[in-house]
Amino acid sequence: MINQPRNIVDMLEILETKDPATYAHSIRVSEIALQIALEMGMEDQHVLRNISVAALLHDIGKVFVPDEILFKKGGLNVAEFKVMKKHVAMGKIITSQLDDFEIRMIVFQHHEAFDGSGYPMRLKADEICIGAKICATADAFDVIRFGRHYREARSAEQTVAEIERCSGTKFAPDVVVALNRCATKIEKILARNNFHAKNVIAKIRDEMS
Numbered sequence: 001m002i003n004q005p006r007n008i009v010d011m012l013e014i015l016e017t018k019d020p021a022t023y024a025h026s027i028r029v030s031e032i033a034l035q036i037a038l039e040m041g042m043e044d045q046h047v048l049r050n051i052s053v054a055a056l057l058h059d060i061g062k063v064f065v066p067d068e069i070l071f072k073k074g075g076l077n078v079a080e081f082k083v084m085k086k087h088v089a090m091g092k093i094i095t096s097q098l099d100d101f102e103i104r105m106i107v108f109q110h111h112e113a114f115d116g117s118g119y120p121m122r123l124k125a126d127e128i129c130i131g132a133k134i135c136a137t138a139d140a141f142d143v144i145r146f147g148r149h150y151r152e153a154r155s156a157e158q159t160v161a162e163i164e165r166c167s168g169t170k171f172a173p174d175v176v177v178a179l180n181r182c183a184t185k186i187e188k189i190l191a192r193n194n195f196h197a198k199n200v201i202a203k204i205r206d207e208m209s
């Protein structure tokens with residue numbers, strides 16, 4: 001059971017209004033993260049739900065990023081990237097309204113890298129919570145696979161190859177192994193556009209009513 005379901009739905013509605021592309025990205029990341037977690041053998045329903053919800057909210061801090069930076073075509077300059085990076089700290093503050101510490105941690109750590117080259121804390125390996133490692137890999141999968149206004153989409157095979165190339169540097173090797181094992185399944189789910197994340201949102205709405 002998630003506490004304060006109203007807040008989660010409110011947060012997602014604000015994100016959908018401000019940035020529909022990031023909202024759609026978040027739904028897909030939640031689905032990909034869930035599939036990786038299941039592939040890794042996670043069974044605890046509370047843990048799986050926290051990973052799903054945290055992935056839905058991982059970029060929620062972007063609602064406070066100015067439009068001229070968030071929607072800028074082309075690369076960001078150093079000063080703009082510094083502002084963009086603040087979305088993780090903003091996300092942590094926004095999700096601090098939720099009782100689940102794990103959700104906050106995943107949101108705060110989703111840009112940390114396995115080798116310590118990420119941000120904001122430059123955590124490495126087991127200093128990063130498993131949910132954030134999964135979220136970071138699912139996040140990258142979606143960005144590479146579907147592209148962005150600043151980068152072209154890639155094929156499923158190219159996406160998996162790119163993530164594998166960064167195993168042990170950007171991404172946790174055990175998470176990459178699990179992603180490889182369920183990549184075909186993820187591709188089928190994404191093609192059907194029938195996401196568990198939408199069920200998660202529907203269930204949260206039910207809990208509110």
Ligand SMILES: [Fe+2]
Pocket residue numbers: 058059087110111
């Ligand atoms: Fe992010």
Ligand SMILES: [Fe+2]
Pocket residue numbers: 025029058059139
């Ligand atoms: Fe993201």
